[in-house]
Amino acid sequence: MSESPESAPPPKAPTTALRQRLAELRGPSAQPHPLDARALAALAANPGCRRRALLDGAGVDKSALAAALGSPSGYGQSQFAFMRGNAFEARVKADGGRELLRLLGLQEAGEVRLPELGASGPEGRAARTALALREATGAGAVSLLDHPMLALEVAGSPAYLEPDAVVVHPDGRWTVVEIKSFPMIDASADAAKVGAAARQAAVYVLALERVAGAVPGASVAHRVLLVCPKDFTNLPTASAVDVRKQLSVTRRQLARLTRVEDIAAALPEGLTFDLDGRSAEQLCEAVEQVPHAYAPECLAACELAFHCRDRARLAGAVEALGRSVRGELGGLSTVGEVLAAARGEAGEPDDPAVAALRRAAALRSEALAPAGVPAARGAREAEGAACR
Known part of the structure; x- marks a missing residue:
């Protein structure tokens, strides 16, 4: 199922003053930690958390910050799961993506175009991806874009996202492909993991709509292809997942985020989250300058969740009991x-x-x-x- 994309301007680059301020917050020697779709989906699920919006916008490594605060995170993939996922993805995309096209029902499509997406830096890759999508749309052939780069403005800062694949159909329709290593047993997978994958894919769809708005004849499918191992084997199987609900929620929640420059402007001069030469007490004092919106759901989505939970409990905040309890x-x-x-x-x-x-x-x-x-x-x- 497809829908006409919404036209929207490309992400705006932060001003020089904002870039300098974010570099100060991050630390002069720290490289910016890139935002990915999983982080954006979690940010959209909790748009009231200014702390996460600022730290993500500044590119602060929240895992390293949580460890320095004495509350190391249990969030993220294990090295084993990461390697298993990469091996499964390589199998799905082997032989020019033949297996992936079969799962999409395009095995008889004939020649498949595989555009070259290499460029310098995320900005260059995003521009190259946009050009490849424009050239592929209306070409009358199937194009498979392997790990394209998409740009999306979030709270006034650009984020660069990398889906597993995007397939351009002969009719100009674009389909997001999400490849996950959790199993699909008897054509059914864990509901929580499917939901997380759908929220992540919705971020990619939203970013693609920004590109498609400037490409005549292009449309973005709101049913993404979720590819998983079949039963207890390593053979790929797939299911189409409708992400219209997740897309609507993500679009609305990201629009509610306070702009990063507004949050940064309210902070004291000289405040920084630089890990070099700062004690846990100093970092804790800096982090507490930015309001947070802790909820138990953060434990599965944010590296700072343990620290924020401890502070919420110390303050006796009812938010620590859950959003539903807080609402009652x-x-x-x-x-x-x-x-x-x-x-x-x-x-x-x-x-x-x-x-x-x-x-x-x-x-x-x-x-x-x-x-x-x-x-x-x-x-x-x-x-x-x-x-x-």
């Missing part, structure tokens, strides 16, 4: 406020959240009261247990 509690923002409201020591009785907490506390006390013990005494004992 209304104006109660700390665990202390919640407990006080449940005990009847604070909060307006007419507040639905306060009334629900008091009702829950009463039911809990009644359930925990031993047989023959007055309810008031049982309530006091239950309250003491809750405080402990």
Whole structure:
């Protein structure tokens, strides 16, 4: 299924002043850590986190920063999984992508064009990819772009993304191909992993739409091809995944991100996340200058999640209990406020959240009261247990 792409201007390069400020934040000797589609999908899922938006925009290596803070991250692929994924991808693309085209139903397409996408730097590769896509569209043949480079503006800074492959069909339709090493057993894969792959692919589709808006006759398919090992073998199989929902959410959430220059402008002069010559206390003080929006989902998507979780727990923030719980509690923002409201020591009785907490506390006390013990005494004992 395809849709007419939305026309949009190419990503704007940061101003000289902003580039200098981001270099100061990153550290003069640190190379910028590139943003990828997985990071952008996680950023779009939590657009209220200014900390991640700034660190990603500045290209700070969050894994190294988390380790320096004393909260090393468990996020990311193991070396074994990385090597297995590369080997599987090489098998899928072997022999000019014949197996990949078979999975797309294009085995009878005849000659397949394999454009050369090499260029200097990510900007050059993105420009070369855009040219190759333009030349392939309307050529009447199938073109397979292996690891093209796409550009997308995120919070005022350009991000460069590299999908596994993009196939240009004879009718001018562009299809994103995502190759993953998790298995598809009996034509079904782990729902959480498929969801993560769909969110990642939606970022690629969004970036492709920016290119397709300037190419006559081009359209971007909103059904991406997910290629995985079949059952318990290393043979590839595929499934078409509709990413329209993920695309809509990603587009909306990325648009909500505060621009990086606005976040940087609110920080004290001289603040930096440079790891060289700085203690964990100094780095922690610098990181705490930028507001965060921790949620348990961050543990599966952000390298700084353990650090932010510790700080949220230390502050007693209800966000540490989950977004759904936070939404139910209304104006109660700390665990202390919640407990006080449940005990009847604070909060307006007419507040639905306060009334629900008091009702829950009463039911809990009644359930925990031993047989023959007055309810008031049982309530006091239950309250003491809750405080402990």
